[in-house]
Amino acid sequence: MFLRNEWYVAGFGHEFGERPLQRWLLGEPLVLYRGASGGVVILEDRCPHRGAPISAGEVCGDAIACGYHGFTFDPSGACIHIPGTSTIPREARVRAYPAIERWGWVFVWMGEAAQADQARLPDYHWLVEPGWEGRSEYLSVKANYGLVRDNLLDLTHARYVHRKTLGTAAVTDHPISTEARGRGVRVTRVMTDIEPSPFFKRMGGFTGQVNHHQQIDFAPPCHVVINTRVSSVTGSHENRSAQFHVLNALTPENARSTHYFWGLVRNFALGDEAVTQMQQRLNRETFFEDLAILEQQQVLLDCKPAGWRPVATRNDGGCVQAERLMSRLIEAEIQARNEQ
Amino acid sequence: MFLRNEWYVAGFGHEFGERPLQRWLLGEPLVLYRGASGGVVILEDRCPHRGAPISAGEVCGDAIACGYHGFTFDPSGACIHIPGTSTIPREARVRAYPAIERWGWVFVWMGEAAQADQARLPDYHWLVEPGWEGRSEYLSVKANYGLVRDNLLDLTHARYVHRKTLGTAAVTDHPISTEARGRGVRVTRVMTDIEPSPFFKRMGGFTGQVNHHQQIDFAPPCHVVINTRVSSVTGSHENRSAQFHVLNALTPENARSTHYFWGLVRNFALGDEAVTQMQQRLNRETFFEDLAILEQQQVLLDCKPAGWRPVATRNDGGCVQAERLMSRLIEAEIQARNEQ
Amino acid sequence: MFLRNEWYVAGFGHEFGERPLQRWLLGEPLVLYRGASGGVVILEDRCPHRGAPISAGEVCGDAIACGYHGFTFDPSGACIHIPGTSTIPREARVRAYPAIERWGWVFVWMGEAAQADQARLPDYHWLVEPGWEGRSEYLSVKANYGLVRDNLLDLTHARYVHRKTLGTAAVTDHPISTEARGRGVRVTRVMTDIEPSPFFKRMGGFTGQVNHHQQIDFAPPCHVVINTRVSSVTGSHENRSAQFHVLNALTPENARSTHYFWGLVRNFALGDEAVTQMQQRLNRETFFEDLAILEQQQVLLDCKPAGWRPVATRNDGGCVQAERLMSRLIEAEIQARNEQ
Known part of the structure; x- marks a missing residue:
């Protein structure tokens, strides 16, 4: 399993x-x-x-x-x-x-x-990289780790789950591209000339339009690094840029519960403890919004009718590829074990 | 199921x-x-x-x-x-x-x-019928809805479970009659020249002997209407009569839990909010007494030994007929589904 | 079972x-x-x-x-x-x-x-025997009664679980002997010329070296009497002796829960209520230390891998014999039932 x-x-x-x-x-x-x-x-x-x-x-x-x-x-x-x-x-x-x-x-x-x-070893080197600053925290999620992974691989949920914090319409208006990368999967979304989300207005101080790059790297079995880069559009009245990495290790406690270790690091406002505390608090609150959905999702999938299959949409590319990759790896591991 | x-x-x-x-x-x-x-x-x-x-x-x-x-x-x-x-x-x-x-x-x-x-549709029209007045409430019962139904179909339990409120010895001293009625089952008990129960003394103001008619209509799958009519005996020093309908919808949440929607309406003291509040409070307290029994009954039946069967008595006519009716209907529905 | x-x-x-x-x-x-x-x-x-x-x-x-x-x-x-x-x-x-x-x-x-x-009937006569004094208490243990029994039959755990109260190194340094006795099993440990445990220092007032006899009698299905006798070594500056019986009835509530009825009686400081209260409190605290281990042990054994078997050591003689005896008796009872 x-x-x-x-x-x-x-x-x-x-x-x-x-x-x-x-x-x-x-x-x-x-x-x-x-x-x-x-x-x-x-x-x-x-x-x-x-x-x-x-x-x-x-x-x-x-x-x-x-x-x-x-x-x-x-x-x-x-x-x-x-x-x-x-x-x-x-x-x-x-x-x-x-x-x-x-x-x-x-x-x-x-x-x-x-x-x-x-x-x-998965790559979380930003936790100690000079030029980056942030903190790590822990959450217990009463849901399968795959549900948490899929949450991170399809960020369009931000528009609905996090409508007051991260959400803007832009996230669903811009398509993703998905590609295999090393042993893993990379999802990329480029949103140009959009209004910054409430989080970036607050954390990065953006007032004008921005370009917003999302790059999500999934590495088996349960590692997800989100690289978020926001910068003022060329010719805007301001010239700002900010980058975050959200580092996510989703360790299964068992099939219905996940130890969620996460870190959030930024490459600006270094040394400013107030900014660190604000970013942690905002992100923590955001994750609590996810938790409420994920734990209900687990309950609903636990009793899904026979033959129930998820309906895929354009934004599921990362989820679908990650799921397939994991199935392949699990099958291969079982086979290798049987051959011993 | x-x-x-x-x-x-x-x-x-x-x-x-x-x-x-x-x-x-x-x-x-x-x-x-x-x-x-x-x-x-x-x-x-x-x-x-x-x-x-x-x-x-x-x-x-x-x-x-x-x-x-x-x-x-x-x-x-x-x-x-x-x-x-x-x-x-x-x-x-x-x-x-x-x-x-x-x-x-x-x-x-x-x-x-x-x-x-x-x-x-089951008939709960008294909820809005002119000349009737009362209120609806909700209870969650951690027991199968059939156990709640049987509770309502054998009111002799009032003497034991509700000895301080509804109970009088009369309820077990007067036999019931049971008959099929439409798709359902009707249980009738007529108690003549008895002392009114504490509930009727308090709600209806009775002081002398009364005639007390109980009529309980069960309609599949889970609807029970109790019609209670109390009136002073002929020639008594008072000349009162009062009628209540207890409306009970026992919706299964699952096999071990029931959404219990109930209404209680009366045909006297119309417009008197204090009476409405008192009747609701008394009835609610009465139902809490049932809950304690029903939830334990569920636990005890969950682990009943193989071959355990309930022992029937004279007052179980309504329960037995309702149970048989439900079994027939469930069987018929399964058969119809299989024939499709 | x-x-x-x-x-x-x-x-x-x-x-x-x-x-x-x-x-x-x-x-x-x-x-x-x-x-x-x-x-x-x-x-x-x-x-x-x-x-x-x-x-x-x-x-x-x-x-x-x-x-x-x-x-x-x-x-x-x-x-x-x-x-x-x-x-x-x-x-x-x-x-x-x-x-x-x-x-x-x-x-x-x-x-x-x-x-x-x-x-x-098991023998707990000390509860009312003249010359003995103490009290009975109840604990609910969320573990199989066999785990509680084994706890009492191998008192070397005192050195680790009760290191601050009962424990001294002596308990593991002195071997036990195990013998069948009547329908049951007796474990004996004699520790000569040792430092008294904190419990005996406090309860019995010992200051010098002591001889400490432990005798544990298990009687099926779940009765354990611990007889503890402590006395000053010959020639010591003091001449004290004290005896306790710990009476333990481990009634299964179900396979994962035990009603633990225990009594503790002593043969000294008779009539001194303060001593009774102190002995009860110290023993109760000691049992709570066991509880924490036993309830986790139950969880860990509930999910033990296939083929997992406990590794026996020198001090397990009583546990092993009691376990064998219980298996024999259960088998015999099942056979007798089948032959009827």
Whole structure:
């Protein structure tokens, strides 16, 4: 059901510490912590002894002792200590998930450890890129991660869901183009000589007409980067330009729930904390508008009649290609697993 | 499981307005609204585009635009506008449910639109009949609508569930008669020369002995009209009479939950708002007593042992006949559907 | 799934009164009350008439009238009155569960009444034994009763779960011995010349080294008595000794929920209410620490991967033997039922 040989975002770096944290990914219980040496560790959070939550226990150096009877595991998942006994059965181990901390986020490989390939990390480098500034936040969405992805790949919803913030008629009046790009899908929309949305009026200070470029990159399994570039039209009374990247990691908690990690960075008004706070607040409110729709959409699709199929329209190009791509990849992964 | 070619109550007229309302009937999501021309509209609340709730959108004239990407539907369920495109695929439509506003209530036909037959509307005309006065209210009951129906068809429960309000011993001491009537079932109980119940003492001002007639009419699928007539016995020191109709529409939300629309009208103390408020309050409190039983009954029947069957008694005539009638009708409807 | 021909604790004696109480045991709804003659009564809480909760009704002498239509049942479960009719169908009866009030607790036999054997009552006599003093309490645990049992049979968890209260390193440093005893299992641990736990320092006033004996008796289906004896080591500067019995009845509410009735009695500081209150509070807090683990353990085991098996260690002897014993008894009971 889920792609496993992929990098997902498991959390923010600051969530990994001496106090273990339980988080479910792809329907599996994980314990997240940071060892004494500073590395992030992600293990299966089900003690092989009795099925208790290891996360109820304590970090000891780089290892962690289960909260029930003290079975202790090192970052490789091997049991290194069982209280009251000196022999450790071979089966006393938990699965260890390869984890990488990068740009302040922590990525986890949910598939076979041997295949974990750092070169395939999704690109969120803007989080720490000089010349860019912003912040990361977390939302829990009670909907399948694919619904969140489709929300981001068809921005015409802004006109309806976000009519008071992002929406202008322009978004539906300008067609998109969709193309394969690397392992992923890119959607582009160019809107020239339009009135800026309320968000850009407020954040970028635009008063006159603008050109507005949207470029949305989807990378499997669940990574979406929206690059939004707005600039005054040539010959206008002002000469402004502003760019945002919305960074979206949509990690499945399970089939009906998504850990939504997002960052929003801009390339102007650097160092201005008030602008950062305003942009976060506006974006957060915008996402709450999406949430209300997405969670109802999940309920409605859960009980859809037999044979119900979505009706495609011109703006669905990105959604349709992403869906097809994901189906292909899932099928390929299942086949590869069966061939082993 | 549910009869479909029938009229159910979908809501009160005042609930239909410019702001769309989502309500589930028979396990299906509906959007309810009132178009600019004044008519009530009931559509399937699952947008054919992506399965989003149309009810999150906005009424535009007589049409409604989905809250996600603006697909717009007219009262017939046809899509009349897709933002950003001029061609509308034929499959872009939602089911429209025939709806009739009558006596302040709105009736919906859940079956095939072509068979919607206004002549089969249940009779709640007392809601607006001159000489009658009262009010309508709504209750959500977490129990199957059949359990609510049986509650109303065997009023001996008043002695136990409502011992402080409606109950007197008389209700179990006087037998009922049950007869088929039209498409439905009628239960009659005549109690002569009895002490009036606390409700009638308080509402009708009776102090002496009374004759109390109960007549309960069940019409499929879920309509129950209770006609209660109380009058002083001949030769008593007072000469009073009072009549109530309790109007009950038990619309299934799903198999375990019921939208209970009820009205209570009387033919005396007309124009006296204090009496209206008291009668509503007393009746509401009475229904809350039923709710506590009904919701537990649902839980207990959900886990009844294999082979468990209710034990019938003399007062169950109405329940038994109604149950048989409903089984026959459901069977007939399934057969008719299969023959198509 | 559950052993039926066994005594379970249904409640405390003071919970049985004139006001009927609904409680679910082994997934079945029961009504608990005390008849006018003073005896405790336990009946199936599903009226054979319509499936309503009898417990919503009223106790009438030694009988109880259903809260819906007044069907009245005597303590044997026979219907003795149906309002409005003089003939009572033979099938109008509910199951009556043999119940015995003893030592302030009420025991119920969940199997065939004919096999109810008072000689098999579990032994909780310390609740009223002169020379012992303490109190009983109730906890609801959202976990299978077997998980609670295993918690009590492997007290090494005290070092981790209760590190601030009961825990000392000694508990894992001293091995247990396990033996069959009667129908049950006994686990013994002797810890000599150790530092007393915070609980014993506080409750027993120990300051020097102690000998600490733990003896845990499990009796099917769900009874665990922990006998803890602490005394100053010979030649120490003090000469103290203290003994506690923790009495644990783990009654399944259903497969994922347990009624946990516990008592804690001591043989010192008799008559000192402040000590009683402190011991209850400390023990209650300790149990809450267990609850947090047990309820998560249930969730983690609910979704354990196919083929997952617990890894045994030296301290699991009691758990393993109890589990085997229960499996044998359940198998035997199923076989006996099939042979009938």
